[in-house]
Amino acid sequence: MKITLTINGKRRIVDVEPNDYLLDTLHHMGYISVRRGCDTTSCGVCTVLLDGKPVPSCSVLTIRLSDRQITTVEGIQEEAERLSEYFGAEGADQCGYCNPGLALAVHALKHENPHPTMDEIKNYLVANLCRCTGYVAQHKAIRDYLEDEEA
Ligand code: FES
Ligand code: FES
Known part of the structure; x- marks a missing residue:
């Protein structure tokens, strides 16, 4: 399904599956500055900000993020x-x-x-x-x- 994400202040429409994690979505969109490490919420290298708070993007489902502000290091x-x-x-x-x-x-x-x-x-x-x-x-x-x- 299509949802709108706000990444570094810009709104982007993306096609996501219900079980897509934000780390994978960001990589597909070209935000490869977001690193992949453990993929199990343990290392923090995939950290992004969600409404200004650090979260491991490997553990957040993209489909829940339509109303949230996502910040990567480019922001x-x-x-x-x-x-x-x-x-x-x-x-x-x-x-x-x-x-x-x-x-x-x-x-x-x-x-x-x-x-x-x-x-x-x-x-x-x-x-x-x-x-x-x-x-x-x-x-x-x-x-x-x-x-x-x-x-
Ligand atoms: S990749 Fe290690 S916490 Fe996300
Ligand atoms: S993991 Fe190499 S500088 Fe931190």
Whole structure:
């Protein structure tokens, strides 16, 4: 059936099956920045924002999303680029596979809690796994980024 999705502020008509997941729909539409990892709601690399909140797109049925705002990293491009400079400065930019989902989660954190403590950063990002960095450099980069964004 045809439904209208709102992705990064643009309305798009898509043909979906009742059991299509958002990750697959987005890939079919060309949003390949949304990564596939575990496909079982465990790794967070497929994170997108739904009405501003991070969700694993591999576990959300597309057919339920006609009235929702979907954001991929293309929708926060400038912010993601600024954040990546902080990752680079901390040596936290390795394979980069987790970065789009992480950037979206950081965007959501910034809006929910602009001045988080390091523990609050770690807790908020607990669902965004990274196989490369060991997290310490990532979290430090995110803390520095959020501090400078709010300065
Ligand atoms: S691919 Fe969705 S949580 Fe891992
Ligand atoms: S940098 Fe490789 S998975 Fe995070």
